[in-house]
Amino acid sequence: MPRPRSLTPTLLAKAALAVIGREGPDGLSMRAVADELGMGTMSLYRYVQGREQLEALVVDLVLDPAQGGPDLDVGRRKNWVDKATELAVRAHAVATTHPAVTPLLLARRHASIHSLRWGEALLSVLAEAGFAGERRAIAFRTIVAYVFGAVQLQHLGPLGGEGTAAIAALPPDDFPLLADTARSARKISPDAEFLSGLRLVLRGIAVK
Amino acid sequence: MPRPRSLTPTLLAKAALAVIGREGPDGLSMRAVADELGMGTMSLYRYVQGREQLEALVVDLVLDPAQGGPDLDVGRRKNWVDKATELAVRAHAVATTHPAVTPLLLARRHASIHSLRWGEALLSVLAEAGFAGERRAIAFRTIVAYVFGAVQLQHLGPLGGEGTAAIAALPPDDFPLLADTARSARKISPDAEFLSGLRLVLRGIAVK
């Protein structure tokens, strides 16, 4: 009977994503998204409960496999390490392809169904590999901690980023190893760094 | 010639910490801190450039070894794995002792000198163990990624937390392994979980 809705959650999320893309993460506001859609600010509240839920929609959009999120099918690979690597690399790729969304992703990923599906997929890889009970739980949480820790590190730590700037501004004599590491790290691409670290983590889990 | 300052950065940080402790992380505001100190809001700006710097002061205070932050002396231990474990555990302990400060810690740790010192200490442990160049850089970043990923996970994921609530609200049939893992994880204390994961990571780094 009533007037039909003009938006879908996906449309809303895309508008928010466009705003973030144009104005950066801090440019996201209810007003900006409403303007992007040519609507009144308060009209958004017909679709989301508030800003938090809007952010959750963005995260959901980015993580949606149908929209470029991580594909969860790793059936082809032979051993579980390769399968887990594939899942982790895809998650990492998604998180770093949209750098402006990374903070949102880190903060709200746990509320996204796609994120849960990814977790379930990783767990099933571990289960197939024979992990069970507490050992599986630990292995799982360790991988997840590494993946999202690395994403966060990469977000803060790129060469032009705030982290490196702070280090560069310090007396290098007090932090010789940190300076040296920053130099070494400059030669490694973020993707290669992630992969190398991931191999170490998975190796530690794999060894009996 | 002028009137002397009535505050030190430490005093300011302590007031901010008190506010966070009483009102939670979202309760931190320039006004609240000023009230806590019995000053006008704008007077704070004689001591900090803005809110960001105030947050940095809080992080610095929490990470200060002289105030309960991670002690960096691990000379006693025999092998590098034990030393690295000690450093990681201390960092984890600090980060989780002040749960209300955890978000700040994760966001601004890189700007704190104490955090850099911790990094330098960890690197020197790795260097003594014979790691150098890219291998050392990777090992270092891997450990750091795990430590702060785990802190973040623990912050979001405790039983009463938002993460678990979201999982519990879902159709358990779609996420059998996730549900099972949540059950297994409930038996493990956060500290034990952190330590177990850390052992896996360090083992992966140690194996030739």
Next chain:
DNA sequence: AAAATAAGAGTACATTGTACTCTTAATCTT
């Protein structure tokens, strides 16, 4: 054509960070 109902617009307010200006207290000079 009219009624019904949810969609969407508009207004208003509390909360925040902070720019700017004014007042005041402590020190140094004479």
Next chain:
DNA sequence: AAGATTAAGAGTACAATGTACTCTTATTTT
């Protein structure tokens, strides 16, 4: 001892934000 000096601190004001609440309007069913 008194005044000059200078930064400390108070006060005011404003822009940006999230959102509660009310009013209007478009669309579908009767």
